Amino acid sequence: MLLSKLLIEGATVVTMDAENHVYAPGDIICEDERLVYVGPSQQRLAWQPDRVIRGEGKVALPGFINAHTHAAMTLLRSYADDLALKPWLEEKIWPLEARLTPEAVYWGTLLACLEMLEAGVTTFADMYFYSEETAQAVTESGLRADLAPGLTGTTPDADKRLAAAADFVRRRQRSAAGRITARLGPHAPYTCPRPFLSDVVAAAKELGCGIHIHLAETSAEVQELQAQTGFTPVGLLHEILGREGPVPVLAAHCVHLSGQDMAYLKADGIGVAHNPGSNLKLASGLAPLAALLEAGVKVGLGTDGAASNNNLDVLEEARLAALLPKLATGDPAAVPARAALRSATLGGAEALGLESRIGSLEEGKQADLVLLDEGRAHLVPRHDVISRVVYSARAGDVDTVLVAGRILLEHGRPTTLDRAKILSEAQKQAEKLVG
Structure with a gap:
């Protein structure tokens, strides 16, 4: 699903930029494949996104x-x-x-x-x-x-x-x-x-x-x-x-x-x-x-x-x-x-050699990002967000994934891949190999 204008609103945004900016709450705007705004949450009266993702209770990170x-x-x-x-x-x-x-x-x-x-x-x-x-x-x-x-x-x-x-x-x-x-x-x-x-x-x-x-x-x-x-x-x-x-x-x-x-x-x-x-x-x-x-x-x-x-x-x-x-x-x-x-x-x-395109949430870079769900017992209380991500977070906390502005995982479910078919076919291929 590629949206031309997407707003992620009110998340804790960990940019991993040179200044180590963290915005809480913060907003992210994607237009087509790119990030056009990463910063503090703000009211926008004239701008209308095609879709809004509510970021409360989520940590937004570079993919x-x-x-x-x-x-x-x-x-x-x-x-x-x-x-x-x-x-x-x-x-x-x-x-x-x-x-x-x-x-x-x-x-x-x-x-x-x-x-x-x-x-x-x-x-x-x-x-x-x-x-x-x-x-x-x-x-x-x-x-x-x-x-x-x-x-x-x-x-x-x-x-x-x-x-x-x-x-x-x-x-x-x-x-x-x-x-x-x-x-x-x-x-x-x-x-x-x-x-x-x-x-x-x-x-x-x-x-x-x-x-x-x-x-x-x-x-x-x-x-x-x-x-x-x-x-x-x-x-x-x-x-x-x-x-x-x-x-x-x-x-x-x-x-x-x-x-x-x-x-x-x-x-x-x-x-x-x-x-x-x-x-x-x-x-x-x-x-x-x-x-x-x-x-x-x-x-x-x-x-x-x-x-x-x-x-x-x-x-x-x-x-x-x-x-x-x-x-x-x-x-x-x-x-x-x-x-x-x-x-x-x-x-x-x-x-x-891709640092000019990906790796941090900065305006002009590709919209590759992940949202982690903070509503898990192992991520509470919410003290230092970097420490919680590194020392406490798990793969199962991933809620949403975007690559080049396209939503590939939403609420933990893939949008581009047939999960059941992949698991079944991979098992068959593995059995052929070892058989």
């Missing part, structure tokens, strides 16, 4: 951004749990992924879109296979997505796959009315040897796009690459970027970093997708989030795939992002609630 996931891995949720990354990948996930079909990826992605929509996620960054089917699911859902066809350089057809991925980027960049952006997705330095990774970076530069890559996820990965090449994963990418030319990079995980690595991330303008839930579940380690933020690195939050998390709830990631550094550093203020919420919104937009 949450899932900066790293593998959407169709919803089909593998709960299939291979309680394993470290290497055996999880090599013994369980990769053999099953070899059996994936385009139809499976389509329905698995629709399931992910439904789950993220119900959790207030309006944008996600995906790296996976059968990207055309992923794009089709995104188009139907109404969500915004940054899509990267997954690439490895260790197979005989690696160059052919790179050419196909480049073609996908050309065709899908700014598709779905501008809601889809595209980049190349080299999996990681340990699956993309140095010459192939150089080719990917060179191709991205030629295409004018970025890359999405896993970096420094485990200590074993770092040690093995250093033994083979003399570089850390971040150091190797820095060397390639310096030689092939700068391209935008979205780097997932970045758990095991040296001070020099963090300096490279900052110098190269690399956006980091921090995945605390997945890192915990796979025992990959505690990423130095406080140090990354202190160094001025762009940091967003990701869930990773639902096979290693096991959900796509960015609010949960924000809570972990705030809590884990307190334990790791012994400092309860290491990553305060506001910094964690920023990583779930504007920080994610910065990591994706």
